[in-house]
Amino acid sequence: MIDFFRDMSANVFLQTGLIAGLLASVACGVVGPLVVTRRIVFLAGAIAHASLAGVGGSIFLQHHQPAIFSWFQPIYGALLAALAAAVIIGVVHDRVAERMDTLIGALWAVGMSVGVMLIKYTPGYHAELMSYLFGNLSMVQAGDLWFIAGLDVVILATIAVMYKRLLAVCVDPEQARLQGVNVLAVQITLLCLVALTVISLMQVVGLILVLALLTLPAATAAHHTTRMAAMMSVATCLCLLLCTLPRVAVYGSRLSPESAIVLAAAGGYLLSVAIRRWRAHANGLRVTTTAGGSDR
């Protein structure tokens, strides 16, 4: 652990990686509670995985048309694909009540397949593909920090403007509709926020592990808070801790820091469940809501 601080002053990659984690924590801390409360973890997973189509598209275009698409980084491709997936999923979820989960699951897989196929058609070995799937903090560059910070600003501004509508739709969508709130528009906005969060987290933990950071800190926060704003604050603090402490702890060992982050998030959640049970027991109450209830 001491190695980490010693090396950090010399190694600029360690610094940018750490800052990227902190910036992404803000996005995932405020959006995660909405995802968990609205129970759209599955939709968030589909958005995250479908964004791989954009990564593949960008790698493909950059190789075949380098003159035109040299600016089109894989992360921009992923952003476009994630936003497109958010809108499609929002509309499908609203219009097709029957077999909705089947369709979303299919979109999840189709997005990934398109991405993999496009990468296959691009000659060369693509080491960076792994970094999009599983994250690679040492590959984060200074320019990416501005990009992630920009995503944070958009997410926070949108939530500040839409807060009451988002809360209403998360708590009681039917009533929100009767109050004249356009529930579909709010839902698609929320899914687009998820898309932005997925992109900001992509380089910290990778697409595959995004779900863990989007849900576990929020679910942990839910155990100890009773209002959305408080849940967002606690989840953000948890994300900030989770994106820094595990990395510092495993530095220098053979363990992957990205996996350490996710395992720490899961450990924190289990610990929180245990604390809640113990507290309820101490108060002589029965725990009626089950531990896994928040993703029922």
Add this chain to the structure above:
Amino acid sequence: MAQAKPAIELDHVSFSWGRQAGDRALDDVSLRVEQNDFLGLIGPNGGGKTTLLKVMLGLLSPQAGRVRIFGQPPRQASRRIGYVAQHTAIDPQAPATVMDVVLMGRLSRSTWASWGMRYSKADHAAAEEALARVGCASFARRPIQALSGGQRQRVLIARALAGEAELLLLDEPTTGVDMFAEQGLIGLLTELNTRLPIVIVSHDIAFVSRRLTRVACLNRRMTVHGIDELTDDAIHAMYHSPVARVHHDEGACPIHGGSHGGDDHLHDGADVGADAGAKTNPNMKADTSDD
């Protein structure tokens, strides 16, 4: 205050989920709910109660007939209706306090009310007043998950009141509420009925009936009875005999009641209603299991 337009006006409303006219959920339903009404809407499961509620709220458009709420089409009037869903409609794990839930009723009060982070002082004042009216003022800061079913139902009524509802529609408000809380709830509704027309949907009329002004029986077709005429026979016909027997009633009694308010009448109604409800309850259960 006094409005000439009836709160709810249904003219020969028909609705079917499928294309065939045979599987109509609502068949030629007509109903008028006046300003001082306290109407019970009863009927077996699958009889169209929820469908009719959604038609009144403008969530479903009927294939035939006309719906007017205070003289307006339901979509335009939906903000004037305080719809009180079953308390189970709210996610019990929602990260919201009682106040947060009641404030939701203020979303449509003005153009800007639904934007931004905070509700205005006027919204908070209205929410607090509504909570006081349902006797839940002391719960304002409690998490919604900490309330019992009966308390939660009161909070949902407060939300409708906070939204300055001019008509209350309640869907099975006594589901999962114990008998003691249920009686408190009916007392509250009776008190609110001095200012608002109320429609209460239930398949258990035993408790409600003594306070109702009229009862509408819905099993695809509708018959409306004054509370004093709700006899054992009528309910039995509703739940057990072929629909034809209800048609027969309908011809004889279009829509009546609402004019009587004497104590004697109410007392009669109470006896008949409670009696009939008690007798039919086991039958209703048997009926639903057949479906």
